[in-house]
Amino acid sequence: MTAVSKLLRRSETAVLAILLVVMIVIGVINPAFWQADNLFNLLRANVVIGIMALSVLTVMISGGIDLSFPAFAVAAMYLTVIAMNAAGYQGVVLPFIGATLIGLLCGLANAFFIHTFRMIPMIVTLGSASVVRGLLLGLVGTSIINIDRMPPSLIAFGSSTVDIGSSKLSLMIFIYLGIALLMWVFLTRTMAGRAVFAYGDDAESAKRVGFNTRRTVYLVYGLAGALAGFAGLLHASMIWLANPRDFVGYELDVIAAVVLGGASIFGGRGSVFGTILGVFMLTLIKNSLIIMHIDNTWQGVVVGCVIVIATALTAWRDRKALV
Amino acid sequence: MAEPLIELRAVTKRFPGMKALDSVDFQIFPAEIVCLAGENGSGKSTLIKIVSGIYDFDEGDLLVDGKPVADFGPRAAIAAGIQVIYQDFSLFPSLTVAENLALNRLLSEGKTFVDPAHRRRLGAEALARLDVAIDLEATVGTLSTADRQIVAIARALMSDTRLLIMDEPTTALTGREVDRLFSIVREIQAKGIAVLFVSHKMREMLEISERITVFRNGRKVEEGPTGEFNEARITRAMTGHDIGHERHVWAGDTEAVPRLSVRGLAVGEAVRGIDLDLHRGEIVGLSGLLGSGRTELAMALFGMEPHSGDIRLDGALLRLASVQDAVAAGIAYVPEDRLSEGLFMQQPIARNVIASAISRATRGPFLDSDRLNALAEQVVSDMRIATPDIDKHAGQLSGGNQQRVVIGRWLLTNPKVLILNGPTVGVDVGSKAEIHRRIRDLAANTGLAVLMISDDVPELIQNCNRILLMHRGAIVDCLDARSVEEDDIHGRLKGLR
Numbered sequence: 001m002t003a004v005s006k007l008l009r010r011s012e013t014a015v016l017a018i019l020l021v022v023m024i025v026i027g028v029i030n031p032a033f034w035q036a037d038n039l040f041n042l043l044r045a046n047v048v049i050g051i052m053a054l055s056v057l058t059v060m061i062s063g064g065i066d067l068s069f070p071a072f073a074v075a076a077m078y079l080t081v082i083a084m085n086a087a088g089y090q091g092v093v094l095p096f097i098g099a100t101l102i103g104l105l106c107g108l109a110n111a112f113f114i115h116t117f118r119m120i121p122m123i124v125t126l127g128s129a130s131v132v133r134g135l136l137l138g139l140v141g142t143s144i145i146n147i148d149r150m151p152p153s154l155i156a157f158g159s160s161t162v163d164i165g166s167s168k169l170s171l172m173i174f175i176y177l178g179i180a181l182l183m184w185v186f187l188t189r190t191m192a193g194r195a196v197f198a199y200g201d202d203a204e205s206a207k208r209v210g211f212n213t214r215r216t217v218y219l220v221y222g223l224a225g226a227l228a229g230f231a232g233l234l235h236a237s238m239i240w241l242a243n244p245r246d247f248v249g250y251e252l253d254v255i256a257a258v259v260l261g262g263a264s265i266f267g268g269r270g271s272v273f274g275t276i277l278g279v280f281m282l283t284l285i286k287n288s289l290i291i292m293h294i295d296n297t298w299q300g301v302v303v304g305c306v307i308v309i310a311t312a313l314t315a316w317r318d319r320k321a322l323v
Numbered sequence: 324m325a326e327p328l329i330e331l332r333a334v335t336k337r338f339p340g341m342k343a344l345d346s347v348d349f350q351i352f353p354a355e356i357v358c359l360a361g362e363n364g365s366g367k368s369t370l371i372k373i374v375s376g377i378y379d380f381d382e383g384d385l386l387v388d389g390k391p392v393a394d395f396g397p398r399a400a401i402a403a404g405i406q407v408i409y410q411d412f413s414l415f416p417s418l419t420v421a422e423n424l425a426l427n428r429l430l431s432e433g434k435t436f437v438d439p440a441h442r443r444r445l446g447a448e449a450l451a452r453l454d455v456a457i458d459l460e461a462t463v464g465t466l467s468t469a470d471r472q473i474v475a476i477a478r479a480l481m482s483d484t485r486l487l488i489m490d491e492p493t494t495a496l497t498g499r500e501v502d503r504l505f506s507i508v509r510e511i512q513a514k515g516i517a518v519l520f521v522s523h524k525m526r527e528m529l530e531i532s533e534r535i536t537v538f539r540n541g542r543k544v545e546e547g548p549t550g551e552f553n554e555a556r557i558t559r560a561m562t563g564h565d566i567g568h569e570r571h572v573w574a575g576d577t578e579a580v581p582r583l584s585v586r587g588l589a590v591g592e593a594v595r596g597i598d599l600d601l602h603r604g605e606i607v608g609l610s611g612l613l614g615s616g617r618t619e620l621a622m623a624l625f626g627m628e629p630h631s632g633d634i635r636l637d638g639a640l641l642r643l644a645s646v647q648d649a650v651a652a653g654i655a656y657v658p659e660d661r662l663s664e665g666l667f668m669q670q671p672i673a674r675n676v677i678a679s680a681i682s683r684a685t686r687g688p689f690l691d692s693d694r695l696n697a698l699a700e701q702v703v704s705d706m707r708i709a710t711p712d713i714d715k716h717a718g719q720l721s722g723g724n725q726q727r728v729v730i731g732r733w734l735l736t737n738p739k740v741l742i743l744n745g746p747t748v749g750v751d752v753g754s755k756a757e758i759h760r761r762i763r764d765l766a767a768n769t770g771l772a773v774l775m776i777s778d779d780v781p782e783l784i785q786n787c788n789r790i791l792l793m794h795r796g797a798i799v800d801c802l803d804a805r806s807v808e809e810d811d812i813h814g815r816l817k818g819l820r
Binding site: 188189190191192193194197198200201202204205206208209210211264267268269 | 409411413414415416417418422426427429430431434435436437438439
């Protein structure tokens, strides 16, 4: 097989091609699309969903599914902001470490149930999401922390930009790309990352080959929780608001983006680059719908269609590959 | 003689309520090829698991290189150079060939980071050792079964392997692929590695091995150089009695209107211009290499493949556009893969047998459970299905009993034509003879016409009155089973490649 035909067979190539076509079409309809301000805004909208997608990607490669990340993100975000306000703390690094740790602990709890009781990840994460959201609203509070009560250090961090020409590009994009690079190294260049693929492909074989599958499960869900926690606080910093009811419906958007990026819901397949493209495609679609003044409710229809069509395509591809 | 590589002395393994192995002595010497024979549940899988360190045993000693080993776990087995290739190969279908090959070594090196170039080098080395060419960057899921097996073998030989255990290695292979496997096995042997085969197929055991050990009910019942064995002796040792080799005699009238008559049947490119007559009471064998079109022919007769040509049943023209058409006409089909195509594993036997004849157990729109149970009991006794009751799930039965459920189900529809595709694949010898006897009885007593598709030549010779060979979509040979010899058919099949 030549390098070119191999490249053409990769699902990332297809996503990239579709992406370019969509961008050209949108650009024709509305030339303002290509303005740097709009593109930078679009990129900024990728950051939080993108980091969450990377966490879901890891879980999906391992053959599982994670429906708890929005709940973990909201818990990490809200608890950290409340703690900062209570302590009067003004900093950035420590809060982000705290939020990440909260997410990590929640993720490890998922892993405990999934591994110890051999439970289906969907049920475990559905349950833990409900528990975490319920506890947060019941024990911690239901009030939205507005811009006037948000820690100024977080707001300053979330709105930091770099000037490119006359436009400002959010620095958060580099955090996202940095995390993506780390995830790529982890998934493709470390044994622990290859263990995730092997486990998702065939858990029993992974055990026979000598992988520590327990460690893999804890790693996958712990990492997913940690990324969700980090993304949660980053989200609050970027919108200057901490809402304990935030991230409702993110499950679908993020899973749609990951599937769109070519990951298999049956495990064993998926890539960081594909996921980045999938996230970009999804934000592009939602962004265009907003620009075209299409009602919020219809966005759900579009995202739902995207997830079904993308899954159908990957299923079709997988079946064709087997024949 | 040299020291045995691994030796079991009076090893007993108990499971609740049974002795899986009963005071077994067993040895394997370096660079020998040993075959392990035995019916399902005879203890051969238990033996493999003890030798590979997965099972602990209750009594006896295990010696590696003449020295007793106290705590023999999976790691100790791997350290002693023992590698097992399971039937499912334990490969990763979404990963590349190179990665599948390299994983073991990379894991034992204990590195944190993976270098793709190093990985490819390890993979290339592993394939070079077997002198085979497989694309290292291909994902394993896209390979043929035979190539996947070679990847599994290559992977097993990456470490310092001294004994390679292969569990039913030839089940999914075609004749030519078996030949290639055997030449690889001989190369492995030439490198000083011992190979332990577990197989159902006697012909292959006799071809490849130097020593045969037969197990029955947890005991070693026979052992000796392969030269001292023939199929009858292995069968006798496995089952404890002689399996009758009666043949199917058909003395019907070839001039009568055939039960099933096929003229000019074509299925796309796979089957071209087939003419075929099956008379009442005939059992006609059909063999051919994989891809000869035999399965497509069967599927067309069962209404599952669009086709052209005439199909007549007792002289009346049939239109078989769907499975429902075929069932209504009285055609029954037992598929090749009963696990995925034939049985509802999580459902009780009773529901499984009634699945194709549900209208016989209904009252109005409702199921009549009394009638259903009566029919199910009848099938269980007719087919001699070994089960305590009809509520047991199909998945809990042995392979032979599962196959009887599938065949029994069709008998409830009172078929006129029965198409069997690989009727005894994965069924052990005793059960196989029972199924054969039942099919011959049905043909002789009810006027059923049977088309038996099989790779198992002795099975065809024993049960059929005529044997057809198919090649590239056409019937190329028609043999009289009374006068044909097994080797003759094997020779003809090889000639078709």
